[in-house]
Amino acid sequence: MTTAPTDQVSDGFAFGTFEADGGVFPGFVVADRVYDVRAVMPGIRQTGDLFAEWDAAIDAIAAVAEDAAALAGLEGRPLDAVRTLPPVQPVGPILAAGANYREHILQMSVAHRLGRSDATDDELWAEAAVENDERRRSGDPYVWTGIPSAVSGAYDDVRLPDVGEQIDWELELGVVIGRTAHRVAPEDAFDYVAGYTIVNDITSRTLVPRDDMALIGTDWFRAKNQPTFFPTGPYLVPARFVADPTALGIRLTLNGEVMQNATTDDLLFDIPSLISYASSVAILRPGDLLITGSPAGNGSHWKRFLRDGDVMEASITGLGAQRTVVRGPSGVLPPWQLSRER
Numbered sequence: 001m002t003t004a005p006t007d008q009v010s011d012g013f014a015f016g017t018f019e020a021d022g023g024v025f026p027g028f029v030v031a032d033r034v035y036d037v038r039a040v041m042p043g044i045r046q047t048g049d050l051f052a053e054w055d056a057a058i059d060a061i062a063a064v065a066e067d068a069a070a071l072a073g074l075e076g077r078p079l080d081a082v083r084t085l086p087p088v089q090p091v092g093p094i095l096a097a098g099a100n101y102r103e104h105i106l107q108m109s110v111a112h113r114l115g116r117s118d119a120t121d122d123e124l125w126a127e128a129a130v131e132n133d134e135r136r137r138s139g140d141p142y143v144w145t146g147i148p149s150a151v152s153g154a155y156d157d158v159r160l161p162d163v164g165e166q167i168d169w170e171l172e173l174g175v176v177i178g179r180t181a182h183r184v185a186p187e188d189a190f191d192y193v194a195g196y197t198i199v200n201d202i203t204s205r206t207l208v209p210r211d212d213m214a215l216i217g218t219d220w221f222r223a224k225n226q227p228t229f230f231p232t233g234p235y236l237v238p239a240r241f242v243a244d245p246t247a248l249g250i251r252l253t254l255n256g257e258v259m260q261n262a263t264t265d266d267l268l269f270d271i272p273s274l275i276s277y278a279s280s281v282a283i284l285r286p287g288d289l290l291i292t293g294s295p296a297g298n299g300s301h302w303k304r305f306l307r308d309g310d311v312m313e314a315s316i317t318g319l320g321a322q323r324t325v326v327r328g329p330s331g332v333l334p335p336w337q338l339s340r341e342r
Helices: 047-065 068-072 102-111 121-138 186-192 220-224 271-281 335-339
Strands: 014-020 023-030 033-036 076-078 083-085 094-098 142-146 151-153 171-177 193-200 230-232 249-254 257-263 289-291 311-316 320-327
Touching: 014 047, 023 047, 047 068, 083 151, 094 220, 102 121, 142 220, 142 271, 171 249, 171 271, 171 311, 186 193, 186 271, 193 289, 193 311, 193 320, 271 289
Parallel strands: 094 289, 151 230
Antiparallel strands: 014 023, 014 083, 023 033, 033 076, 094 142, 171 193, 171 289, 193 230, 249 257, 249 311, 311 320
C-alpha cells in the first residue's frame, strides 16, 4: 500500500478513483476520508460516468458532503488505507500544451542554446522574449498528444526507461473537459471545464530530437509516452471549487529541494485560449485531459535529471499533492532496439 502525503483540497470535496479490498471504486474525498460515490449515486460505476450530468452529480454529492449527519451515515475510509489511482476512469487522451509558461520558455531557450550560435545567454533570453511575445499576440499554442497507457497514479513510482536519458520533470495544471467541445469560443471555454487536477509531464530529453528526420525535428511520442510518464491526480477537483485557476501556486521539490515554485498566471496562452485552439482542430470529449504547460525550473535548467531513488513531491493550491519515487530502468532493452544496428 502506498501511503499518501497530507492532501489539502481548499473547499468542498474532490472526486477520485480508489482501490481497496481488491476492488476499484469511484470516490469523493472530504477532509482525510474517502467515500464511495455509489452509496449516494448507485448508477455510477466509474468517475467518467459523472460527466453525463456533471452539475447534478456535484449537487448530489454536495448535499451529503456538506451534511455532517448524512456523511456520518456512510462508510468512509482513511485515505492512507486505500490505493489512489488516476482520478478519471477510463483514462482518456492527453492534450498537452508545450512551451506555455513564458519564463520556462526563456529558460529552455538558454539551456538548449535555441538561437544564434554566437549569442550570449542574455541575448538568447532577450531574443526569445521578443519572439514569444509576438507568438502570444498573433500565433497559436503548441499542442501535442499523450496516450492513456502512460498515465500513472499520484503516488505510484516513476520508472526510468531502458531507452532514453536525461529524464526530466514538468509539473502542470491539468484541465479535465466535462462535455463535448468543438469550435469553442474563448469566452465560452470555461463552460466546458469539469475540474482540475495535477499532472507531472515526465520527458526523456535525449529522445526529443530526431536528427534522422530533419524536416520533422522532434519526437514527442517516444520522449513522453513511456509507462508512468504522466503521474496524475490525486484528485479531480470540480471547477466550482477553484475560484481562480490563474492564481494557483504550483510547486515541485526533488529530495526536499525546491525546483519549481511559481503561480499559474504566467501562461503564454491561458486556459480559454488553449481550449478554443484545441477544439478548433479536434472534437474534445468528456474526460479528456488538457495539460497547460510547466513553469520554470525543470531539470534542463538545473542541469540535474532524475535518478534511481529520487523523490518528487508536487502540489498545486487546492488540488492536493503528489509523491512519486523514481526507480531505475529494468536493464533489458525492448526487442526493437535490440534489433537495430549499433
